[in-house]
Amino acid sequence: MAEPARVERVLLAEPRGFCAGVEMAIKALAWMVRAFDPPVYCYHEIVHNRLVVDRFHQLGVMFVDDIDEVPAGAPLMLSAHGSAPEIVASARERGRFVVNAVCPLVTKVHHEAKVRASKGYTILYVGHEGHDEAVGTLAVARDAMRLVEREGDLDEVLSTVHDAERVALLAQTTLALHDWEGIMERAREQFPELWTAARNDLCFATTNRQAALREIAIRADAVIVIGSSNSSNTIALAKVANEAGCARVLRVDGPEELDVAALGSASIVGVTAGASAPEDLVQAVITKLAPRDGVEPVFVTEEAEYFPPPRELRELMPTLDTVAALLVGGDPAAGRTGGGPFSDDRGTDASAVLATLGNDA
Numbered sequence: 001m002a003e004p005a006r007v008e009r010v011l012l013a014e015p016r017g018f019c020a021g022v023e024m025a026i027k028a029l030a031w032m033v034r035a036f037d038p039p040v041y042c043y044h045e046i047v048h049n050r051l052v053v054d055r056f057h058q059l060g061v062m063f064v065d066d067i068d069e070v071p072a073g074a075p076l077m078l079s080a081h082g083s084a085p086e087i088v089a090s091a092r093e094r095g096r097f098v099v100n101a102v103c104p105l106v107t108k109v110h111h112e113a114k115v116r117a118s119k120g121y122t123i124l125y126v127g128h129e130g131h132d133e134a135v136g137t138l139a140v141a142r143d144a145m146r147l148v149e150r151e152g153d154l155d156e157v158l159s160t161v162h163d164a165e166r167v168a169l170l171a172q173t174t175l176a177l178h179d180w181e182g183i184m185e186r187a188r189e190q191f192p193e194l195w196t197a198a199r200n201d202l203c204f205a206t207t208n209r210q211a212a213l214r215e216i217a218i219r220a221d222a223v224i225v226i227g228s229s230n231s232s233n234t235i236a237l238a239k240v241a242n243e244a245g246c247a248r249v250l251r252v253d254g255p256e257e258l259d260v261a262a263l264g265s266a267s268i269v270g271v272t273a274g275a276s277a278p279e280d281l282v283q284a285v286i287t288k289l290a291p292r293d294g295v296e297p298v299f300v301t302e303e304a305e306y307f308p309p310p311r312e313l314r315e316l317m318p319t320l321d322t323v324a325a326l327l328v329g330g331d332p333a334a335g336r337t338g339g340g341p342f343s344d345d346r347g348t349d350a351s352a353v354l355a356t357l358g359n360d361a
C-alpha cells in the first residue's frame with residue numbers, strides 16, 4: 001500500500017480552543033475540587049469535552065443528570081451550558097452548596113427570552129434539540145418558545161405564530177453562522193418586525209473561531225477540528241470548513257483518534273479546536289502530523305475576554321485563601337488581601353490547572 005504523503009505545513013487557527021466561558025467553568029470546578037472533600041457533584045458535563053470530563057472524574061467529581069442523585073449538603077456545580085430555572089431552584093434545596101457556572105453569554109440569552117416572553121412575544125429559538133444549552137434556555141419561557149433546528153422546520157413553527165408583530169428570534173450561542181443567517185433571513189421575510197439581539201446570540205468565541213477557520217479552510221487540503229462529538233461549537237466548526245470548500249474535514253477528540261493516513265495526499269493541513277478542547281491536545285495533534293515546514297499561525301483576532309468565577313465561589317475565595325495559608329504556616333491575612341492562590345483566578349490558565357490538578361493533593 002502506498003505511504004500517505006508527508007504533511008508539509010500546518011495552518012493553525014487563532015483563536016482556537018478554550019473560550020472565556022470554558023476557562024471560567026473549568027477553573028471554578030477545579031477550585032471546588034481543591035476546596036471540598038470528594039465527591040464534588042456536577043450537574044451535566046461541565047463542558048462538552050471528553051478529556052476534560054474524564055480528568056475531573058478521575059479527581060472524584062461525580063457527573064449527574066438528575067439533581068435528586070446529589071445528597072443533601074453536598075457541593076454541586078451547575079454546568080457552563082446553563083440550567084433550567086427549576087433545576088437551579090431544586091439544586092439549592094437540602095443545604096447543598098451550589099455554584100452555578102453558567103456562561104454569562106448564555107445567561108444573556110436566558111434574559112432575552114424572559115423579557116420577550118413577558119412582552120407577549122412568540123420566540124423562535126434556533127438550537128439543537130436535546131443539547132444542554134437548548135434544554136436550559138427553552139425552559140426559561142416554555143410556553144412562548146418554539147425550537148427551530150433547521151430551515152425546514154420553519155413552516156410548521158411559523159404556523160403557530162398568532163401575533164406577527166411580536167415575534168423574536170433567539171439562538172444557541174454556538175451555531176454555525178451560516179445556519180443562523182439562513183433561518184434569520186427566512187424568518188424576517190415572513191415577519192418584517194422580527195426582533196433579534198443587536199449582534200445575534202452567537203457568542204464572540206463561536207464567531208471568532210469560525211472566522212479563523214474560514215481563513216485556513218480555503219487554503220488547506222484538509223482540516224482537523226479537535227473537540228468532542230457532543231460539542232455543538234466543534235460540530236459547527238467542521239461544518240464551516242466543509243462549507244468553505246475544504247475537501248477533507250476530520251473531527252477528532254485528540255491525537256489517538258487521528259488517522260494520518262486518512263489525510264490522503266493532503267500536504268497543507270489546517271488545525272483548530274472547539275471552545276472546550278484543551279491546548280495540549282492541539283499540540284499533540286501537531287506533533288503527530290510532524291509538518292516538514294512547520295506551523296503557520298493564521299491570526300484573525302485577539303480575545304481578551306475574562307469571566308470571573310461564579311458569585312458563590314467569589315464569596316468563598318477569601319476564606320479558602322486563609323485556610324490555605326494556615327495549612328502551610330503562611331500569613332492568614334492572605335484571604336483578606338486577595339494574595340492567595342484561590343484569588344488569583346485571572347492570572348491562572350485553565351489548561352495549566354487541568355494539567356496539574358491532583359498533583360498538589
Ligand code: SF4
Binds near residue numbers: 019021022104105206
Ligand atoms: S462558547 Fe461562547 S457561550 Fe459557550 S461558554 Fe464559550 S463564550 Fe460562553
